[in-house]
Amino acid sequence: MVEIVQLEKIKSILKNNDVISVIEEGFIAYSDNRVIVPPVGEMLFNKTNGECHIKYGYIKDDNYYVIKIASGFYDNPKLYGLPSFNGLNLVFDQRNGELKAILLDEGYLTNIRTAAAGAVVAKYLAPKQVKKIGILGTGAQGKLQVEYLKSITSCKKIVVWGLSQEEVNEYKKNLEKKGYSVETTLNLEDIPTACNLIVTCTPSKKPLLKKEWIKPGTHITAMGSDTAEKQELDSEILANADIVVVDSISQSKSRGEVYKAITSGIISEDIVIELGKMISNKQYHRQNDQQITIADLTGVAVQDIQISKIICENMD
Amino acid sequence: MVEIVQLEKIKSILKNNDVISVIEEGFIAYSDNRVIVPPVGEMLFNKTNGECHIKYGYIKDDNYYVIKIASGFYDNPKLYGLPSFNGLNLVFDQRNGELKAILLDEGYLTNIRTAAAGAVVAKYLAPKQVKKIGILGTGAQGKLQVEYLKSITSCKKIVVWGLSQEEVNEYKKNLEKKGYSVETTLNLEDIPTACNLIVTCTPSKKPLLKKEWIKPGTHITAMGSDTAEKQELDSEILANADIVVVDSISQSKSRGEVYKAITSGIISEDIVIELGKMISNKQYHRQNDQQITIADLTGVAVQDIQISKIICENMD
Structure with a gap:
C-alpha cells in the first residue's frame, strides 16, 4: 500500500x-x-x-x-x-x-539534501577551530546550511552578507532565535576577514569573493552556482586552493565554479577531486590549519x- | 490541495x-x-x-x-x-x-487510452456494416477494444483468435457475460475470412495476418506492435491498403507495422497519414465498402x- x-x-x-x-x-x-x-x-x-x-x-x-x-x-x-x-x-x-x-x-x-551536503563537506574540510561561520546569501539555504553545520562544529558565531540591510536583519533575527550570534554586513570582504568556514548560497552570476581576501586555513563551500552562468567565486581562488572538491566531476564539465575555472583556463581538471572519493581517501581531507580548501556543489540525484x-x- | x-x-x-x-x-x-x-x-x-x-x-x-x-x-x-x-x-x-x-x-x-484510440480509428475507418469483429489476442486489451467499440458499431459478434483453446475459452466466457456472442479459433485465417473489422492485440514478433487473406472492405487496427521488433501484419497488407494511418509519424520511424513496412522497402512513407490529420480531413476517412484500411497505433503521450x-x- x-x-x-x-x-x-x-x-x-x-x-x-x-x-x-x-x-x-x-x-x-x-x-x-x-x-x-x-x-x-x-x-x-x-x-x-x-x-x-x-x-x-x-x-x-x-x-x-x-x-x-x-x-x-x-x-x-x-x-x-x-x-x-x-x-x-x-x-x-x-x-x-x-x-x-x-x-x-x-x-x-531538496533544501535539506543540499544543506546536508554542505555538512558532509565541512566534516572533512572545515578547519578544526572554526572562528566564525560566514554565510553569503540570506535565503532558505543560507539558514539551513548553518543548522546542518551544528553537528560538525560547535561554533555559533555567524557573519552574514546579503544584498540589503533588510535581508540581513531578517536573517539575523531568524538565526538568533535558534541560539546563534549573528553579525551582519553588506561588505563582502568582511566575510573572509572574519570567517574561516564560508558557505556561499547566492544565485550570483558574477564572482563575489576575491582571491586576495581568502586567508590560509579557510574552507569555502560554494553552494549557489549550479548552472553554466552562475558564479560566486573568483576562479583564482580555486587556482590558489590546496584542495578543490566537486560533488560530480561530470556535472562540473557544464556548470558551477569548477566549470568556470576550467573553461577559463585558470585550473586544470586534474586537480579536481570528486566528493565521494575525497571522503574515502584521508589524503584529501584537510591536513592542517593552513590549507585553503574549496568545495563546489551543483547537486546530484x-x-x-x-x-x-x-x-x-x-x-x- | x-x-x-x-x-x-x-x-x-x-x-x-x-x-x-x-x-x-x-x-x-x-x-x-x-x-x-x-x-x-x-x-x-x-x-x-x-x-x-x-x-x-x-x-x-x-x-x-x-x-x-x-x-x-x-x-x-x-x-x-x-x-x-x-x-x-x-x-x-x-x-x-x-x-x-x-x-x-x-x-x-494506459489500457483505456489504448482501447479508446482503437475506437477513434474505427469511427472513421471501420466499414459501415460491421459483419463480425475479429480480435487477435485474448488479453486485457483484446477485451477492452471490444468494449470501447460499442459506441462505434452495434455489432455484437466477435471472433477471437488466441494461442490456446484455454485462452480463447476464457475470453469467450468473459465477453459473453457482457452480452457478446463469441466464436473462438486457433486458426488465424478464420479471422479475416469472417470479420471486416479486425483489431490485433498481441505481442507477436512475426506477422500473423497474410495479405491474401484480407478482403476488400476490411479495416485492421494493429495495436500490438509498439517496438522495433514486434509485428502483427505482413507488410504487404499495408502496401495493398487504400489508407494507412499511424498515430504518430515520428514514432513510426522507429517502431510498429509502418516502421517494418518502410524499412523493408515495401511501402513509401509518403502514403502514411497521421491519425489527427486523418480525423480532420474527410478525404482520408473510409469512402466506400471496398477500401482496405489499416491503422498502426504505437501509443502517444x-x-x-x-x-x-x-x-x-x-x-x-
Missing part, C-alpha cells in the same frame, strides 16, 4: 535521523559508480515562465528507486501568492516496481535518492 | 465520461503540433528484470501537464504474485506547477495527457 507523506511528517522524520551520514554514503556510492542517474527530463512553459524537471535514479542493489519532480514557476509569488518552487519525490521498490511512498515535500527535501530513502524507511 | 485518486474512483469517472471524444481531440492537437512531448525517460533494472518509463508532456495553452510513470517487472507474477505492469499519472496545473492529482491507476489508464485530464476535471 502506497504511503502519502505530508511535509509535516517529513520534517519530523528528518529531525530524528542522521541525514548527513546517509547523504555521505550516497556521495561515496556515486563516486564508486554504483549510482544510475539517467539524463534529467525537462518541460518548459514559456507562456507562464515555468519549468518542470524530472530527476530519477537509483543505487545499484539497493531497495529503492526514486523519481523527483521539481517545478519552478517564477511568476507564482506575483500572480498567485504561491511559492516559485515546488516538488515531490516518488519512491519505488527496486525489486518489483511497487510505489512505496509519495513524498509531498514541496521542495523541502543521489542526494534525492538518499534523503527519500530516509523518509521511506522511517514512515511508521 | 492535491487529490489522491484510487483505481475504483478512476473507473467510475471513466464510465461517466466520453473518453473517445477526448482522446480524439488529443490526436488532433498532436497532429496540429500543439503537443509538447519530450523524450521518454527510462530506467532499467537488469537484476530484477524490470524497467520503468517516464512519459510526460502537455498540450500548449491547456490547463494541465501530465507525468506518467509506468513500470514492467516481468518476474513479478512468478516471484511475488504481483502484476508485471504498474503505473500512475501525475497531473499538474500548467499555470503554476501545482500538483492537482495523483492518479493511482496501476496502469489502467497525448493520450495519457487527455485521459488524465478527464479524471482531473471530474474528481468532485
Whole structure:
C-alpha cells in the first residue's frame, strides 16, 4: 500500500535521523559508480515562465528507486501568492516496481539534501577551530546550511552578507532565535576577514569573493552556482586552493565554479577531486590549519535518492 | 490541495465520461503540433528484470501537464504474485506547477487510452456494416477494444483468435457475460475470412495476418506492435491498403507495422497519414465498402495527457 507523506511528517522524520551520514554514503556510492542517474527530463512553459524537471535514479542493489519532480514557476509569488518552487519525490521498490511512498515535500527535501551536503563537506574540510561561520546569501539555504553545520562544529558565531540591510536583519533575527550570534554586513570582504568556514548560497552570476581576501586555513563551500552562468567565486581562488572538491566531476564539465575555472583556463581538471572519493581517501581531507580548501556543489540525484530513502524507511 | 485518486474512483469517472471524444481531440492537437512531448525517460533494472518509463508532456495553452510513470517487472507474477505492469499519472496545473492529482491507476489508464484510440480509428475507418469483429489476442486489451467499440458499431459478434483453446475459452466466457456472442479459433485465417473489422492485440514478433487473406472492405487496427521488433501484419497488407494511418509519424520511424513496412522497402512513407490529420480531413476517412484500411497505433503521450485530464476535471 502506497504511503502519502505530508511535509509535516517529513520534517519530523528528518529531525530524528542522521541525514548527513546517509547523504555521505550516497556521495561515496556515486563516486564508486554504483549510482544510475539517467539524463534529467525537462518541460518548459514559456507562456507562464515555468519549468518542470524530472530527476530519477537509483543505487545499484539497493531497495529503492526514486523519481523527483521539481517545478519552478517564477511568476507564482506575483500572480498567485504561491511559492516559485515546488516538488515531490516518488519512491519505488527496486525489486518489483511497487510505489512505496509519495513524498509531498514541496521542495523541502531538496533544501535539506543540499544543506546536508554542505555538512558532509565541512566534516572533512572545515578547519578544526572554526572562528566564525560566514554565510553569503540570506535565503532558505543560507539558514539551513548553518543548522546542518551544528553537528560538525560547535561554533555559533555567524557573519552574514546579503544584498540589503533588510535581508540581513531578517536573517539575523531568524538565526538568533535558534541560539546563534549573528553579525551582519553588506561588505563582502568582511566575510573572509572574519570567517574561516564560508558557505556561499547566492544565485550570483558574477564572482563575489576575491582571491586576495581568502586567508590560509579557510574552507569555502560554494553552494549557489549550479548552472553554466552562475558564479560566486573568483576562479583564482580555486587556482590558489590546496584542495578543490566537486560533488560530480561530470556535472562540473557544464556548470558551477569548477566549470568556470576550467573553461577559463585558470585550473586544470586534474586537480579536481570528486566528493565521494575525497571522503574515502584521508589524503584529501584537510591536513592542517593552513590549507585553503574549496568545495563546489551543483547537486546530484543521489542526494534525492538518499534523503527519500530516509523518509521511506522511517514512515511508521 | 492535491487529490489522491484510487483505481475504483478512476473507473467510475471513466464510465461517466466520453473518453473517445477526448482522446480524439488529443490526436488532433498532436497532429496540429500543439503537443509538447519530450523524450521518454527510462530506467532499467537488469537484476530484477524490470524497467520503468517516464512519459510526460502537455498540450500548449491547456490547463494541465501530465507525468506518467509506468513500470514492467516481468518476474513479478512468478516471484511475488504481483502484476508485471504498474503505473500512475501525475497531473499538474500548467499555470503554476501545482500538483492537482495523483492518479493511482496501476496502469489502467494506459489500457483505456489504448482501447479508446482503437475506437477513434474505427469511427472513421471501420466499414459501415460491421459483419463480425475479429480480435487477435485474448488479453486485457483484446477485451477492452471490444468494449470501447460499442459506441462505434452495434455489432455484437466477435471472433477471437488466441494461442490456446484455454485462452480463447476464457475470453469467450468473459465477453459473453457482457452480452457478446463469441466464436473462438486457433486458426488465424478464420479471422479475416469472417470479420471486416479486425483489431490485433498481441505481442507477436512475426506477422500473423497474410495479405491474401484480407478482403476488400476490411479495416485492421494493429495495436500490438509498439517496438522495433514486434509485428502483427505482413507488410504487404499495408502496401495493398487504400489508407494507412499511424498515430504518430515520428514514432513510426522507429517502431510498429509502418516502421517494418518502410524499412523493408515495401511501402513509401509518403502514403502514411497521421491519425489527427486523418480525423480532420474527410478525404482520408473510409469512402466506400471496398477500401482496405489499416491503422498502426504505437501509443502517444497525448493520450495519457487527455485521459488524465478527464479524471482531473471530474474528481468532485
